[in-house]
Amino acid sequence: SQQGEEDPQALSIQEGENATMNCSYKTSINNLQWYRQNSGRGLVHLILIRSNEREKHSGRLRVTLDTSKKSCSLLITASRAADTASYFCATRRETGANNLFFGTGTRLTVIP
């Protein structure tokens, strides 16, 4: 079963605007990773944030983690049409194995 939920399920914005996606999860985690998937293709790794980190940046991406609320957000600044894709958060649990538990995904559409 999936670990978490993502909100919103779908998001449509104009090019140049910022996009924020939220992920909530259920159990304590070791880390949380964000992935992008273009239609029907493989997952592209975007960023990993450890459970002891609160914020992480990579280019136009900013991830904020709140372990007390079991939630994480991904902010994409100055969006581009090429950012159109589905975005998934995936958690690795604090204890146990190396596998990831994926959220339901957010479908982002950036309108040129």
Place this chain on the structure above:
Amino acid sequence: KAGVTQTPRYLIKTRGQQVTLSCSPISGHRSVSWYQQTPGQGLQFLFEYFSETQRNKGNFPGRFSGRQFSNSRSEMNVSTLELGDSALYLCASSLGGGLAVNNEQFFGPGTRLTVL
């Protein structure tokens, strides 16, 4: 470094047949995990192999199996295919190591399996 490769990219089978999918991880990575993606169930973990041993297994029937070779390449097999096995099968490669280590998992392009 070359990324994760999966073969074949597309596959069409009929019910009752069996299928073998292949995954070559990033050079130096010792862990390979397999995931199934369907519109209804989303992304679900199948199993993980590390150093030729299955280290973890998801909640899938015994028809789904896998193995890993000494060069870290992995195969998964699905026997007695059912219509519901139609999915995108993704493999992910990571350095592996101890379970406490924070490793990114890098995914291949997937194999699209259609069962008729």
